[in-house]
Amino acid sequence: MNRYTNLLVAIDPDHEEQPALSRAMDIARKSSAPVKITLFLAIYDFSYEMTSMLSAEERQAMRAGVLKQREEWIDSVVEQNASEGLDIVKHVVWHNRPYESMIAKVFDGDHDLLIKATHQHDKLGSLIFTPTDWHLLRKCPCPVLLVKEHSWPENGKILTAVNVSSENETHEPLNDKLIDEAKAMSKLLTAEVNLVNAYPATPVNVTIELPEFDPASYTDAVRGHHLLQMKALRQKHSIDEEQTFCMEGLPEDVIPAVAKELDAELVILGTTGRVGLSAIFIGNTAEHTIDQLNCDVLAIKPDGYVSPLAPNVGLG
Template structure:
């Protein structure tokens, strides 16, 4: 069961509407959580005004913050009359301000809007979004402007064929969270797992290599592991999808076929070369989706932001 005590919504004044605020209000109302609304502001021109003293620059920053807080108060009132804590911070690196605020407030989830691309269907993730997805220790919900209708489909992107303990633990966490959101939204959980193509290079280098046998073995392994996983969580077999291909292609295809409202994906917190490959895969999956995305870190993840 989802047990949020504090929900942090990040506001972007450049957007015509505030889907993050709307979604955060919905979550806070459904879970009876405290809602904190954060806006990060910065104007480099104020820092470059060398003719002003430090005190004068500080006064100018304070004036901007006050003006932005007034705007934020009026914006929030358009969405809800319930008590909401408002925070406005001056910070050049927005993602650091967001993460610090989330940690200071002991937020259970960070909700932020993604931006629409020119085709009005796909979304754009800004550098701040990517930093949050990689470094924020708590779940990050990237939302687009649409409602969460009842009986919507929720996808957990799992990797049931893994032998890695951290990935296996993350599979369990993603499935648990997907079931919690399904209960919260009266929706349905779907598990999606991608398995790889047989490497072409092996068939070329080893003529006796049986590509078809390899393909069948890999497919059977993932199907078997999915069967064990779905039974463990009581998920219907018709809601489990094991597909050949790259994760970013398979998850995007299934999210479109199922008209998913939410895709839940894990981002494994590692460093070095392994992080580059794992992080790149997660980002490619996220970048191809047209629905809300909930990014989950493994247990024990610590943010590099101090």
């Protein structure tokens, strides 16, 4: 059964095509359970707040007029897809921070998946973040699906990025969660699940500072450790060896390379939801990776994650 049945879909009024809605409809069509789709639009025009010649009531009336226009536009989008009998509703708000209003709606509507189209670089074909994308990846409590304009063909391939390093105890349950998500999506899409893990290269400074250091032996040991851990993980989840990739390099290089080699239609990865200064100075592997991908991305938070925008947490 599809675990995603209450979808929040970010609509882009600046584009005629709505790939996020198309992806939501793909999920609804393929699902064995009823799926509700909520089309979401946050709009804001600073000029309405700065017009000193208008009273507060007049500014409110102008905002209401803009909201009504957008609602009518969304109604036309819904009508275009009404013939399929899908359960589609709309929610339009006036808010100067789209990501905050989206996350608030996720909490309010108990949505289990947020779908949003993201920019695609014309030359490289990779996904390019907007500031809203970054905030959603870090702070949205439910999975976030970033989509581009292409179809989901049957018998495609899903690539799941796992971390089999034993340094962090949170990796194991997150790996299991990511693979479970991949299997659920594979049933929905009739797709093959693949796993990828990146392990670090030998530090150059160690080789220079320690003449007796044997980089070849070190590399073999690291690779051997990761291969054993990957074997245990794939056997635990009954995944064939041919569908696992364990490669040296940075995750932001290895994952896109394997995704391209497989021509994957979907990459699933975990995101820690790091916020604040640590996010600025350290960054998230998921975010660096997505910039290099040319396919859809499903970002999953670890169990126990609490959004800084949760109603009982505040903005922090």
